[in-house]
Amino acid sequence: MEAIAPAKSLVEKTYDALLDAICAGEFRPGERLGQDEVAERLNVSRQPVNSAIAMLKAQRFVIDTGRRGVIVAPVDRQLFESIYQVRSAIEPLAVELATPRISPEAIKRGREIVARGTRLMQSNDPSGVLQADIDFHTLIYELSGNAIIVDTMRLNWQHLRRSMGEVLRFPGMTFQVWKEHRAIFNAMVSGDAADAAAKMRSHITEAPRRVVREA
Amino acid sequence: MEAIAPAKSLVEKTYDALLDAICAGEFRPGERLGQDEVAERLNVSRQPVNSAIAMLKAQRFVIDTGRRGVIVAPVDRQLFESIYQVRSAIEPLAVELATPRISPEAIKRGREIVARGTRLMQSNDPSGVLQADIDFHTLIYELSGNAIIVDTMRLNWQHLRRSMGEVLRFPGMTFQVWKEHRAIFNAMVSGDAADAAAKMRSHITEAPRRVVREA
DNA sequence: TCTCGGAAACTCGTATACGAAATTCGAAAT
């Protein structure tokens, strides 16, 4: 029952590869992204690379220097804070919308994610925990039935991956967070949307305080 | 004191032209968008058109048919509702953030927009009123100092333009709305962020009820 | 040694070319 593979174009593959490389920190902030260089690395012509970079530019992952191509955008504390401000408003909404739409399969999947996150916490696997964090929140976005939330937050999480890659300790990297995830999800399962949303609100509001703060 | 013109590339110009044409309803939903056709119409080669369409695809303004190019996305009531759900969360936040950052020039500009919107209401100019509506909310996004809000809502308003182009009466097309705008802005000017945010919340929550509802 | 000028090399944006997939259209068969 796999959704049919849409046969990605080279532009899409290039975009995905670049975005992932940037967010995983394989390209350093400020580093120049040459089209020839990327094209050779991915074994495509410059044409798909040019298109992909245009999209990354519109999404603030790279910056146009005006003269010779683009550079990887610096990791911006302002952007990080902007995203958390937005999350403080969007996440509780997503929970409200998702709670009455939760399904047995979703419950199963949610519990699996919480268990996985908690387990990876114990085995001290930062990137695994981050992925579980993303998965947990993305599950809620998808359950919300709101396509705008899904799309918007997908991009925002990519930005967050960058910020969190810089510091080893990130908001999801504590036991407290996974206790909160569990509590939020339990409230959702029990159908108490208001309680779940309130728990989510404080979850997000407290999260940035847990990050090491630096200019 | 004009910001220097960034010398837009053909890709950007093509993207802007296509987006505006789609949102203004010049291309009908479901209509095929041929690259050659667009290229000729804008006097550019297919290359910038291809890039621009790739971006529009990622932003849901056009849909890939898989076989021969793309079609203009149908105006989707679900999308409209999703955006209003998001706005119900984002707009009050934007007001909270913007209120303590308001400047004398911003006050001047805000009053000008409200006056213009009210005036165009009276002269029965729907597209002018819509533009004033967009301007009013965009001013608040910009004052919020939150780049994510600015970027996200710019795209969302383009989607809304499409929805509202379908129905002659849209949420901004009533006197009540402009009375509310004025009240919100006055609360912001007086520095009462909580009151302004509350007023904005009900402004957004009530708005969709004012639109003619149709499948 | 340091500065300056200009030529060579690089890199990007855009145009054009090419191959593959899909659609269209017409002719032959029923």
Added chain:
DNA sequence: ATTTCGAATTTCGTATACGAGTTTCCGAGA
């Protein structure tokens, strides 16, 4: 008249080519 099969046409995705603007580099002059 209708259906079917395949060749011609259309159109896209991607590669390659080209022109313009920048940067780099090196040698001449101070």
